[in-house]
Amino acid sequence: MRRTDSCLRESSPLEPLEGLDGRAWPECHGWQGPSPRASGTQQDWERAIPRLVLAIADALGSKGGSEVRLLGIQTKVRLLEARLTDLQSRTSIIVPIESFAPEPIEVIKPFHVVVQNKGDGFVATFFDANINASGETEEEAVSNLKDMIAGTFECLDRRLKAAQLGPGPRKQISVLRKFIKWSV
Amino acid sequence: MRIITKEHALSIAKKLKAEICQRGNRPHDIAMVFHEGRCIATLGIRRGSQKDLGHDHIPRDLHLGPHKARLLAQCPLSRDGWIEIMKQKALA
Numbered sequence: 680m681r682r683t684d685s686c687l688r689e690s691s692p693l694e695p696l697e698g699l700d701g702r703a704w705p706e707c708h709g710w711q712g713p714s715p716r717a718s719g720t721q722q723d724w725e726r727a728i729p730r731l732v733l734a735i736a737d738a739l740g741s742k743g744g745s746e747v748r749l750l751g752i753q754t755k756v757r758l759l760e761a762r763l764t765d766l767q768s769r770t771s772i773i774v775p776i777e778s779f780a781p782e783p784i785e786v787i788k789p790f791h792v793v794v795q796n797k798g799d800g801f802v803a804t805f806f807d808a809n810i811n812a813s814g815e816t817e818e819e820a821v822s823n824l825k826d827m828i829a830g831t832f833e834c835l836d837r838r839l840k841a842a843q844l845g846p847g848p849r850k851q852i853s854v855l856r857k858f859i860k861w862s863v
Numbered sequence: 864m865r866i867i868t869k870e871h872a873l874s875i876a877k878k879l880k881a882e883i884c885q886r887g888n889r890p891h892d893i894a895m896v897f898h899e900g901r902c903i904a905t906l907g908i909r910r911g912s913q914k915d916l917g918h919d920h921i922p923r924d925l926h927l928g929p930h931k932a933r934l935l936a937q938c939p940l941s942r943d944g945w946i947e948i949m950k951q952k953a954l955a
Binding site: 798804838851 | 865866884886889890891892893895898901903904905907909917918919920921923924926953954955
């Protein structure tokens with residue numbers, strides 16, 4: 680039997696729904712169970728009600744199942760988006776440093792610095808010497824790092840004596856001297 | 864969101880009693896932190912009038928994680944506390 684809501688006729692909320700042909704609503708919607716008018720016995724109802732409940736549960740289940748699947752897919756997409764954002768934020772680029780022009784510093788041996796995304800900006804680091812700088816862009820971070828390398832070299836090499844250097848700065852100047860020197 | 868701003872960096876430099884190494888019109892001043900007459904850390908402070916200028920490199924300069932660097936900029940971590948951390952890392 681075709682299911683159609685057009686078979687419903689108006690009824691008060693307290694009355695059971697009936698189809699236009701006078702049959703009860705479940706029957707009108709394809710339910711094969713007996714109507715009280717057809718058999719009139721309580722045994723028929725006892726057999727029919729579980730089938731009706733199962734039919735309704737099936738109908739609700741198929742609709743609910745697709746919604747659950749959709750929710751699952753949406754959750755997975757959100758997780759993947761979060762993971763992608765996290766991975767993008769961890770992305771690093773490696774930049775070779777070959778010149779400090781126009782600073783009066785000569786590169787003895789080119790070296791690499793790492794630029795990492797840090798939320799709103801970027802941090803460039805020369806890990807060997809633990810010299811770091813920030814910037815709004817990768818280029819600015821690298822440019823600032825070059826200035827920091829030059830500044831650290833100047834302060835530690837020219838303004839302080841060896842005895843004034845603690846373990847960290849001593850290592851910094853030692854590393855820097857392997858890679859850069861003052862140009863004449 | 865920036866973890867350490869220029870305002871934080873200046874607070875840290877002041878708290879650690881850093882000596883500023885002036886460098887003319889260069890983009891950074893170098894702040895040197897001394898302990899028992901020896902420089903144990905240097906940090907770069909960007910020039911510019913913006914108080915919220917990003918200084919997220921400062922934690923690495925100080926051998927700290929971002930959270931502790933921020934504690935240093937605010938109140939909870941003192942200079943002595945930081946010196947203690949540096950000693951534990953054999954850096955002071």
